[in-house]
Amino acid sequence: MSIYSTGPLQLGAVRTYPLASRKSKVNVADFAKSPAANVSISKFLDSLPNFLAAEDLRQLLGAVQRARAGKKAILWGIGGHVIKVGLGPILVDLMEHGFVSGIAMNGAALIHDFEIAIAGNTSEDVDAGINAGQFGMARETGELLNEIAKNAASSGIGYGEAAGQFLTSSSAKARYASSSVVAAAHRRRLPVTVHLAIGADIPHMHPAADGAALGAATYHDFRLFCALVKSMHPGGVYMNWGSAVLLPEIFLKAVSVVRNLGLPLRPITTANFDFIQHYRPLQNVVKRPTLSAGKRHGVESKGYAITGHHELLMPLVAAALALGWPKRSPKKNKK
Secondary structure, eight states: OOOSSSOOOOOOTTTOOOOGGOOOOOOGGGOOOOOOOTOOOOHHTTSSSSSSHHHHHHHHHHHHHHHHHOOOEEEEEOOOOHHTTTOOOHHHEEEEHHHEEEEEEHHHHHHHHHHHHSSSOOOOOOOHHHHTTTOOOOHHHHHHHHHHHHHHHHHHHHHHHHHHHHHHHHGOOOHHHHHHGHHHHTTTTTOEEEEEOOOOOOOOOOOOTTHHHHHHHHHHHHHHHHHHTTTTTTTEEEEEEEOSHHHHHHHHHHHHHHHHHHHHHSSEEEEEEESSSHHHIIIIIIIGGGGOOOTTTBOOOOHHHEOOOOOOOOOHHHHHTTTTOOOOOOOOOOO
């Protein structure tokens, strides 16, 4: 016999109701469909379940398709990892299909894109070079990227535009420029903005570095990026790929500038793609810029966090967009 003064509750009087009368979050109509052998990408995408990240992806890409159809800004923020895992050709193809209005990149992304264009390779072994003080000391990278910054400052243009000018010029002898995002964007007159944290990138260690020039070039690009963010109103999209700190901070400040100047900047759609969801992208890209302030044009702003590896997700996203997927209006988010 139990020594406790309280005994188990008797459940005989508990009231129940028919299962069929209950509203449920999950229905077989929303389940994944098993893809057949040799299924097309379009059919594969249609087979995804209508839940969680799959439904978020469907809604996000629906917003991108609407932005393109409505000639609204579609902005891409990219970190260095996006370039060095070989996704440059995917971004170039997205430009060709009209899904890129502008690209913001951090200093690492510029470095990797530049080295690919010039040498066809990038991403040194840091562990192998750090003990001997050789890490980051490739001559051409330091000399030329610093020269580009000086040219930008003296010409009154941004770092991204100056880099595009150089890489598409005959003097650059960029044998692999066809794989360069910066060069491809420049040829199409698509703005590229480069956002530096001075001291964080390898060219800043070189004798050719000029802090004033670097600052002028990247500050020009910050103000240009603010103008690009302004062009998102209403119905534009911003997607952050692989920048955990710098670009989320830049985006939030640009949002604040635009709203300070009197533009509501809504509705907008934002998304963070990364294999780990960090604090700043979640707050400064997904949540804060899309905080509810009521509907505008019948639509609310919305932010999405899609978790996964860039080298898998970006080709999937690009294929879906090129196919015009989703064909139907996205459903409401499932909890």
